[in-house]
Amino acid sequence: MLWTRKHLITLEELSLAEIEQIHATATAFKNVLARGVKKLPALRGKTVVNLFLEPSTRTRMAFDMAAKRLSADVISFDSASSSTTKGETLRDTAQNIEALKADMIVIRHAASGSPLYLSKILNIPVINAGDGAHEHPTQGLLDTFTMKEHLGSLNGRKVVILGDILFSRVARSNIYALTKMGAAVTLVGPATLVPHSLTELGVQVSHDLRSALADAEVVMLLRIQHERQASSHFPSLGEYTSMFGLNKTRASWLNPKAIIMHPGPINRGVEIDSDLADGERSVILEQVSNGIAVRMAALYLCSGGQPENATITD
Amino acid sequence: MSSLWISNARVIDPASGRDKVGNVFITDGKIVARLSAADKKSAKKIDARGLIACPGLVDIHVHFREPGQTHKETIATGTQAAAAGGFTSVVCMPNTSPVADTAGTIQFINDAIRRDAVVKVYPTGCITAGMKGLALAPIGSLKRAGVVAITDDGECVQNNELMRRAAEYAKMFDLCVMDHCQDAAMTQGAVMNEGIMSIRLGLRGWPNAAEDIIVARNVILSTYTGAHIHMQHISSKNSVELLRRAKARGVRVTAEATPHHIALTDAELATYDTNFKMNPPLRTEADRQEIIAGLRDGTLDCISTDHAPHTDYEKDKEFDYAPNGILGLETSLAISLQVLVRENKFKLPHVIDLMTRKPAEILKLNAGTLAEGAPADVCLFDPEETWVYNSRKGFSKSSNSPWHGETLKGRVKMTIVDGRVVFADGKIK
Numbered sequence: 001m002l003w004t005r006k007h008l009i010t011l012e013e014l015s016l017a018e019i020e021q022i023h024a025t026a027t028a029f030k031n032v033l034a035r036g037v038k039k040l041p042a043l044r045g046k047t048v049v050n051l052f053l054e055p056s057t058r059t060r061m062a063f064d065m066a067a068k069r070l071s072a073d074v075i076s077f078d079s080a081s082s083s084t085t086k087g088e089t090l091r092d093t094a095q096n097i098e099a100l101k102a103d104m105i106v107i108r109h110a111a112s113g114s115p116l117y118l119s120k121i122l123n124i125p126v127i128n129a130g131d132g133a134h135e136h137p138t139q140g141l142l143d144t145f146t147m148k149e150h151l152g153s154l155n156g157r158k159v160v161i162l163g164d165i166l167f168s169r170v171a172r173s174n175i176y177a178l179t180k181m182g183a184a185v186t187l188v189g190p191a192t193l194v195p196h197s198l199t200e201l202g203v204q205v206s207h208d209l210r211s212a213l214a215d216a217e218v219v220m221l222l223r224i225q226h227e228r229q230a231s232s233h234f235p236s237l238g239e240y241t242s243m244f245g246l247n248k249t250r251a252s253w254l255n256p257k258a259i260i261m262h263p264g265p266i267n268r269g270v271e272i273d274s275d276l277a278d279g280e281r282s283v284i285l286e287q288v289s290n291g292i293a294v295r296m297a298a299l300y301l302c303s304g305g306q307p308e309n310a311t312i313t314d
Numbered sequence: 315m316s317s318l319w320i321s322n323a324r325v326i327d328p329a330s331g332r333d334k335v336g337n338v339f340i341t342d343g344k345i346v347a348r349l350s351a352a353d354k355k356s357a358k359k360i361d362a363r364g365l366i367a368c369p370g371l372v373d374i375h376v377h378f379r380e381p382g383q384t385h386k387e388t389i390a391t392g393t394q395a396a397a398a399g400g401f402t403s404v405v406c407m408p409n410t411s412p413v414a415d416t417a418g419t420i421q422f423i424n425d426a427i428r429r430d431a432v433v434k435v436y437p438t439g440c441i442t443a444g445m446k447g448l449a450l451a452p453i454g455s456l457k458r459a460g461v462v463a464i465t466d467d468g469e470c471v472q473n474n475e476l477m478r479r480a481a482e483y484a485k486m487f488d489l490c491v492m493d494h495c496q497d498a499a500m501t502q503g504a505v506m507n508e509g510i511m512s513i514r515l516g517l518r519g520w521p522n523a524a525e526d527i528i529v530a531r532n533v534i535l536s537t538y539t540g541a542h543i544h545m546q547h548i549s550s551k552n553s554v555e556l557l558r559r560a561k562a563r564g565v566r567v568t569a570e571a572t573p574h575h576i577a578l579t580d581a582e583l584a585t586y587d588t589n590f591k592m593n594p595p596l597r598t599e600a601d602r603q604e605i606i607a608g609l610r611d612g613t614l615d616c617i618s619t620d621h622a623p624h625t626d627y628e629k630d631k632e633f634d635y636a637p638n639g640i641l642g643l644e645t646s647l648a649i650s651l652q653v654l655v656r657e658n659k660f661k662l663p664h665v666i667d668l669m670t671r672k673p674a675e676i677l678k679l680n681a682g683t684l685a686e687g688a689p690a691d692v693c694l695f696d697p698e699e700t701w702v703y704n705s706r707k708g709f710s711k712s713s714n715s716p717w718h719g720e721t722l723k724g725r726v727k728m729t730i731v732d733g734r735v736v737f738a739d740g741k742i743k
Contacts, residue, residue: 012514090632111632112516113586132634134516169516200510 003301007119007126010135011176019177021307023145025297026290028310033069033293040311042300043072046103050076051093052129054110058264058288059129059139063106066295075102094118104303107131112169125302133167139263140173142294144181146287147218150259155182158255160212162244163222163271164193166233170263171222175201188212189244192233209244213253220261221246221271237270247273251281259283317341317353318733323362323694327369328667329683338367340690343733347686362694365727366662369670369682370402370433370691371647374492375467375546375570375618377639378435380426381419382411387623387711389423390430392643394709395621397737399643400726402691403434403674403681407467408445415440415451417459424460432736433729434691436462436679441480441491445469450480457487462677465492467546468593468638470528472498477531481541490568490677492544495528495553496520496594505634507580507595515583517633520595522550529553533560536567544676545569547620549594551604558613568676570618571605573642573649578602578716588629588636589716592622606658609668616673617665619646623712641715644708648722651697656723662697690733699725709742 003021011019032040048067052060060076067074090109097105104125107115112132119126130136144154151157159178165171165187175198178185185203187194199205206212213219224240234240251260260272260282268274277284300310318340326333339346341353349357378392387395389406396404406423408414414423420437427435439456441464443449453464464484470493471477477493484491501520506512508519529545533556536543548554548569557569574592579599582590590596608614622639629636650669654660674682681691700723705713729737736743 089627089630091630109632111634113633116586117632132516166513172514172516195513197510197513201513 003306006302007115008137008298008302009115009119009126009128011137011140011173012135014176014180016180019141019144019180022141022294022297022301023148025301025307025310026141026145026293028307029296030290030293032311039069039071041071042305042310043067043070043303046303047073047075047101048104048106048299049097049102050074050106051097052076052108053079054108054130056108056130058291059108062288062291063129063295065292066299069292070296070299072299090114090117091121094122098122098124104299127298127302130169132169133172134169135173136169137173138291138295138298139170140177141298142287142291143174143220143261143263144177145294146261146283146290147259150283151217154178157183157218158186158216159183159218159220160186160188160216161220161222162188162209162246164224165189165198165222166193166195167225168222174220175203179203186212186216190234190240209250210253213250215255217255217258218261219246219254219258222263223265223267224271241270245271245273246276248276251276261287263287316733317349317357318360318690318730319349319354319357320360320362320367320692320694323365323367325367325684326663326666327684328663329369329671330685332684333663338684338692340730340733343690345684345686345688345690360694360728365694365696367684367692367694368666369684370693370729370731371400371669372403372673372679372682373401373619373621373643373646374405374616374673374677376404376406376621376643377409377623378406379623380410381422385711386625388430389426389435391709391711392621392623393431393433393435394742395641395643396433397729397731397742398709398726399645400647400693400695400729401433401643402693402729402731403436403679405436405438405462405677407465408438408440409468413440413445414438415443415445417452417455420456420459420461432742433731434681436677438463438465438492440464441466441471442476447471447473447476450476450483453480453483453489454487457489461489462679463490463492463544465494465546467492467494470494470496470498474531474535478535478539481535481539481543485539485541490542490544492546493528493532494546495525495532497524497527500524500527505591505595506583507597509580509598511580511583515586522552522597522601525550525594526552526556529556533557533565533567537565540566542566542568547572547575547594547618548605548608548614549575549597549601551601554604554608554613558608558611561613568615569613570616570673571609571614572618572620573646573653574640574716576602576606576609576653577649582716586633587716588631588633589640589714589718591633591636591638592620592640593638606654609654610658610660615676617646617650617668618673619643623710624714625712626714629714639714641705641708641710641712644710645703645715645717645722647695647726648724649717651724652722690730692730693726694728695724695726697724699723701725
């Protein structure tokens with residue numbers, strides 16, 4: 001099967017086969033990253049622009065690294081240094097970037113739908129690095145990639161996503177990928193952050209941590225994004241932690257082989273006990289490492305590469 | 315004496331119960347029962363075979379952006395769009411820049427109307443000073459300056475005490491209070507209906523409960539004060555039910571529905587097209603159906619467009635950052651015919667009633683009928699003609715319409731204001 005997409009905007013629109021293609025390509029790249037020379041020529045002579053209009057550390061560094069591992073030239077800029085702060089519209093910013101002969105654009109934006117908007121304006125591939133509370137497709141891909149490394153097939157596996165689902169693009173992308181891969185997904189958290197209508201996406205919603213965590217093979221914690229929430233969504237961080245924070249006792253309810261995930265940044269002591277974040281079941285740093293291979297796959301495929309040619313060195 | 319003789323039209327005038335093929339006679343700007351032999355000879359004759367002749371349409375909710383935002387629309391371009399859409403009387407909202415909260419601003423607007431308008435325009439004034447929701451605007455002076463209603467449209471008065479006093483005070487002048495029903499605290503940052511679509515799109519949701527609460531508040535205040543409160547652009551099915559029960563009890567409330575809320579749902583937002591972004595937002599199919607039911611049983615009194623022009627460059631933005639609102643005047647009739655007559659089997663006179671007599675009655679405008687002695691405001695339209703709507707070639711200064719490029723059925727052929735043809739053959743006269 002050939003990869004035909006030019007843009008990576010959502011996981012909602014990807015087929016299972018496409019998700020598997022990205023994973024397979026990422027596996028090939030991950031093997032390369034284990035070698036002494038970690039670089040491939042796939043994007044040599046191409047310029048990737050990282051347009052990060054919302055703060056990001058991990059995602060931006062991972063995209064940066066991924067593009068460089070593929071020998072692309074990389075230009076990164078953020079909202080503080082860009083002319084969007086001078087009132088330039090996104091359309092004008094993007095058209096200027098294209099006029100500067102960029103070959104690909106990676107966008108992070110606080111407004112949901114901006115990557116789709118850009119993909120309609122520009123002729124170059126657009127990769128969504130997170131848009132508002134909408135999607136974060138490469139995060140969903142790297143999370144499921146990491147789960148597969150530990151569990152094998154995700155079909156029928158019990159996955160719990162715990163925390164602020166309402167405002168989370170990571171949750172949405174994971175929900176789409178996991179349900180396509182056959183996982184049994186349960187979303188847990190306070191009712192104000194995990195509305196019941198989410199069940200329409202083919203997942204379970206629960207507000208009872210104990211029954212939800214029982215025998216779960218994966219628990220993914222989401223950061224409580226206090227900067228996004230009106231104060232009305234829950235009483236306090238303290239109450240959140242006491243009701244929904246993952247601690248040793250609660251972790252004991254999980255399947256003994258369960259892995260603990262978090263897309264970062266972590267609020268230690270809020271959604272997760274510090275010890276658990278660093279514990280042997282935690283795969284949080286593996287997620288970060290896998291983020292490079294998965295983003296290499298996304299950049300490579302959307303720039304016209306095919307999975308079987310991914311690691312050809314010249 | 316100048317006379318007009320419209321012949322062979324299917325004349326529909328719900329106010330007088332008329333619906334048959336015949337003549338409309340006009341002399342000196344008024345509808346007359348007949349023309350003398352001499353007048354018949356000199357009259358300008360319009361053969362309207364195959365067309366409907368109805369009262370000029372009435373829209374009690376438009377935004378003409380003058381003064382202050384004339385890059386979006388002006389009274390000249392707004393009224394031209396109205397004429398092209400078959401409207402002869404429109405009521406403009408006070409959220410101009412500055413807002414219309416003083417007699418001086420109303421006078422400025424009335425001067426512009428006298429100078430530039432091709433159809434009749436009736437201004438409204440603010441409920442509160444600066445439309446800030448803190449203190450009453452000079453409602454008596456506004457009334458004297460000529461407003462037909464007061465409203466803080468778009469900035470729903472949140473303080474119940476202030477709203478109660480506004481209603482009581484306005485009642486003294488027999489002024490209607492029009493309200494955009496929205497609880498502000500429940501809708502902070504909201505850009506679309508709250509539901510599965512807002513979850514999927516990752517956009518901040520505006521729950522219909524935020525409308526229902528204010529509708530209920532207004533029903534209670536109208537009951538308490540006896541004041542007439544008009545609910546603008548009802549979008550929620552529960553609000554329709556609240557109004558149905560209030561009206562059954564005889565509460566002095568009226569309400570309107572827009573063409574977009576009866577034609578579209580939030581499913582249209584899947585591609586983040588900002589021409590589907592308005593406030594209140596498009597809601598679900600269940601809401602849409604109940605609004606149609608409300609128009610059918612009279613719970614909702616009329617159709618209004620909430621014609622809200624914004625330039626391309628303002629609308630062409632990230633969904634969160636684009637302003638609310640769409641054009642309505644040039645498409646209202648065709649969309650209403652499509653949704654209500656063809657899809658929901660309303661009788662044609664019923665739909666015309668919702669766009670003429672009923673809205674005129676809400677604000678006591680001298681409009682909405684072809685009865686003898688009435689102002690000769692007439693709309694001639696072909697209910698069968700199909701046409702492609704190009705919003706960029708319309709008469710509005712802006713082009714923000716969800717129906718751009720759509721094939722519509724039902725087209726205005728001529729608009730007459732006070733016996734004068736203001737729109738015909740696709741042109742402003």
